[in-house]
Amino acid sequence: MSSDLPDNPPIADADRVKSVRVEEEMEQSYIDYAMSVIVGRALPDVRDGLKPVQKRILYAMHEAGVSSNAAHRKSSNIVGDTMGKYHPHGDDSIYDALARMAQEFSLRYPLVDGQGNFGSVDGDPPAAMRYTEARMSSLAEELLTDIEQDTVDFGSNYDDRLTEPAVLPAALPNLLLNGSSGIAVGMSTNIPPHNLGEVVDSVIHLIDNPDCAIADLMDYVKGPDFPTGANIVGRAGIYDAYTTGRGKLRVRAEMEIEEDEERIIVTELPYHENKARRIERIADDVNEGTIQGIRDLRDESDREGIRIVIELKRGANPDLVKNQLLKHHLERTFSIITLALVDGQPRILNLKELLEEFLDHRCEVVRRRSQHELDNAQERAHVLEGRLLALDNVDNVVELIRDADDRSAAKEDLQDEFGFTERQANHIVRMQLGSLTSLETVEIEDEYETLTEEIERLQTILGDRSELLGVIKSELHELKTRYNDDRRTSIIEDVGTVTHEDLIPEEESVVVLTESNYVKRMPLSTFDAQHRGGKGIIGTGLKDGDRVSAVFQANSHDYLLCFSNKGQVYQLKTYNLPEMSRTARGKSAVNVLELDADEDVTAIVNTDEFNGDESLTMVTRGGYVKRTPSDAFNNILSTGIRAVKLEEGDELVDVTVTNGTKDVIIGTEYGRAIRFDEKEARSMGRSARGVNGIKLCEGDRVAGLVAVSDDDESALLTVTRNGYGKRTPIEEYRSQSRYGKGLVDIKTTERNGPVVALEAVREHDDLILMSENGQIMRTHASEISSQGRNTMGVRVMCPDDDDCVASVDVIPLD
Incomplete structure (x- = not known):
């Protein structure tokens, strides 16, 4: 069968045909596809989230x-x-x-x-x-x-x-508020939601402190805040996510053990948890014997919230059942990857970078909005200027328009005769006669004046970045007021699923710290009370050149805030300190507190009785005093966080707890003391320096700080370096304004030496005194006589000639 078609038909548009290698075409096509998915489908934009x-x-x-x-x-x-x-x-x-x-x-x-x-x-x-x-x-x-x-x-x-x-x-940083999740080609993102008030506060802090550290921003952004509530276990994953852009959180259900009813109530589940499926799997594990001690399981959830009731068998251990539920079902890992599009490219960002990108976007939006408003205002002002000029020459303008052949001629005549611009002339010829009244003139003048002020404001914003940032701050404050709500997700301590703490007996302990950062604890019962004036007994062994820096009493289950002379604060549980004998040296504190070589603990605060209304009042050697709300110390990293900003050469010397109703007394090494209302030192953030508390004489330094009030039973205990001391009624220290020289508290003669400690004591309290060489003595406060101000005091402890008192602590005996 023949055909009229040629053997090699010509190729249409042969010049458009291009020879390529298959693998190269596949590679490029796949890259194009991947970028299309990444940019156009799966990943959020960092600016609007x-x-x-x-x-x-x-x-x-x-x-x-x-x-x-x-x-x-x-x-x-x-x-x-x-x-x-x-x-x-x-x-x-x-x-x-x-x-x-x-x-x-x-x-x-x-x-x-x-x-x-x-x-x-x-x-x-x-x-x-x-x-x-x-x-x-x-x-x-x-x-x-x-x-x-x-x-x-x-x-x-x-x-x-x-x-x-x-x-x-995007007036708000939506990427952090609502988070995002998505899987692209070769990458994914998983950003958790956050609390609006916390995020807005962090943006405002970044505006005020552009060079701040990520840890400073974490003072405001405590961690993710899931819509379903629940609990985040520990802060390590939060810290990793905020500093590196990647982290893993353990999210645990909120549950309550009702021992009287022998049941466990689950009220909040981890984020993205399927409630019905989870209940089914718990039931399956109960039937298979994987989880024991449960006799009934039912879902009583309604529109008001989640309520899963887990009935326990008679005699079942609720804590054991709870741990089984946590291990298998009610705790899950949430992996954070803060991947977002920045200028069209995927990037993993830390917390500060996320906030900076939003802030840059917001600056551009406000700048463009201000420019747009300025252009409109200037255009309107330009028209009003023409109207005002026309009103000043109203008769001539009306006559000129009336004599003109047509509207175009009238506009040209107005421009030639009065110098109107084309836009002004066009507006004038379209004016109605009613707009030529005197009342209209006043309204135009008022509008023009208002526009002039608006133009000046907008030009200031466009010409001064600080003004532009001020606009952003103001808008953020307003949005926070409108939309802020309470945090739903709590951050709890990471103690694992086994409660080792329950195996540790509660007992009162004495903790000793040395200048070389050795630490140990001993049972308080080791030390019997003695009469004042004694030498005491060996309280710790010391290596050559080392000296005791602090001694304090605490319960083995207490949470302690440890403040250092460098202005840092660390958190620890008393039972994490090594328990050792009286004569032992102790172990290096770096195992529990990451102190620098020249850093010493100078104050200890017990947090177990905090209810959220207290403040921590601090004083430095140089006489600065500062109050900071106790909740500012909720999220303390293992490496510590800043408690106070210090001047060069200054150091933190003492910290006490106040509640807004106390007076504080600052005592100095030269034996002076000043008493004033704690509110004279206004409440400040952790990074603040504070205000002047006492005016020091040349060579004098602050020795300590106590909180007092006239209606309590306390007296002021003052102890000197050579072991002398006295108790003085609080009322003998009249209240003054801060930053005065104060009154004479105790005579610091050659016999007494300088003051080393001030404490508020009651007559039935006990005291622990420790010398630099490790001698320790426990005595009754009532052993120390009550004396007035400006006296010598009595012998409290008798250290050796080459020794002196290093630290004093009070043992409350209720």
Whole structure:
């Protein structure tokens, strides 16, 4: 069979045919596909915290007027608008994104206000889009505010019919508020949600302190705040995530043991936990014998919250059952990867970088908004200037317009005769006669004056970055006031699933620290009370050149804040200190406190009785005093955190607990003392230096600090270096204003030596005194006579000639 076709038909447009290697084409095509998924689908933008589909849904709702004040609209209508105008990727993916933005158990601050079934924490899917309705939440509107004022760039949509924003203006750091999760090609992101008030405070702190450390920001951002509450176990994972961009959290359910009812109540579950499936698996493990001690399990959850009731068998150990539940079901790991798009490129960011990127974006938005407002204001002012000029020459202007052949001629004549610009002339010829009244003139002058002030304000913002940042701070404060709420997720101590603490007996201990950072604890019962004036007994062994720096009493289960002379504060549990004999040297404190070589512990505060209303009042050798709320010391790293900013050459000497109703007495080594109301030292943050507390004589230094009041039973105990001391009634120290020289407290003669310690004691308390060479003595406070101010005191302890008193602590005996 013949054919008219040639053997080698010509190739159309042969010059467009290009020969390539298959592996090269596959590689490039895959890279293009991967970047399309990364940038266009899976990862959020660091500036507004949204993925493209989320941004397009919100913008479509904004364009359609589906605001928080409008009526709800069918979800299918919103999905159709989004898909037809901006996101041609299928309605299922758009509706899934819309539904998630409406779920209160998925987003900490939902961006969509849903009406209908949008799914549940039991894993139930949302109802079909034709049954549900939605509108923007009020917080979502904050992400779109000022979008019409040229605040962000716009680009063409997928078919070039419309334009869409490249990013939303975002008045709040949504990426941290609501977090994000997504899997791209070769990478993924998993950013947890946070508390709005904490994040806003951290942004404001960054504005005020652009060179601050990440640890400083963590004073404000305590950790993730999940919409489902629950507990984060330990802070190590939080610290890793905020400093490196990667970390692992242990998230534990909130449960309560009701021993009288023999049951455990679970009220909060870890984030993204399927409640119904988890209950089924607990039941399976109970039936299989993996978990023992449970006789019944039921779900009593309702709209008010989660309530899972676990009934225990008679005689079952609730703690053991709880640990089994935690091990198998009610504790899970949340891996954090703070991966987001920065300038179109995926980057892993730490906490400070995330906040800086948002702040840079917000600065650009406010700058562009201010420029837009300035342009409009200047344009309006320009028109008003023309109107005012026309009103000043109203008769001539009216006559000129009336004599002109047409409107165009009138405009040209106005420009030639009075110097109007084209825009001013065009406006004047369109004015109505009614606008030429004297009342209208006053209104125009008032508007022009207001515009002039507005122009000056906007020019100041555009010309001064500090003013621009001030605008951002003001707006953030306002948003915090409007949307802030309480933290839902608690951060609890990481003690593992085995409670070793229960195996440690509670007992009163004496803790000894040396200048070479050796530490140990001994039972308080080791030391019997003696009469004053004794030498004491050996309390610790010392290596050559070492000296005792501090001694204090604590319960073995107490949590202690240890303040160092360098202004750092560390946290430890008393039982973590090594228990040793009286004659033992102790062990290096670096095992429990990461102290520097020249750093000594100078003050210890017991936190077990804190209720959140106290302040820690501190004093330095140089006489500065500062109060800081106790809750500022809730999140203490293993390496310690800053407690006070110190001047060069100064050091922290003492810390006491006050409650807003106390007076403080500062005593000096030369025997002077000043008493004033604690409120004279205003409450400050941890990084502050404080204010002047006492005016020191040349060569004098602060020795200690106590908190007192007239209505308690305490007296002021003053002890000197050579072992002399006295008790003086508090009322003998009249209240003064801070930063005075104070009164004479005790005579610091050659016999007495300088003051080494001040304590508030009651007559029935005991005292522990320790010398630099390791002698320790316990005595009754009543053994020390009560004397007035400006006296010599009596012998309290009799150290050797080459020894002296190093530290004094009070043992309360109620």
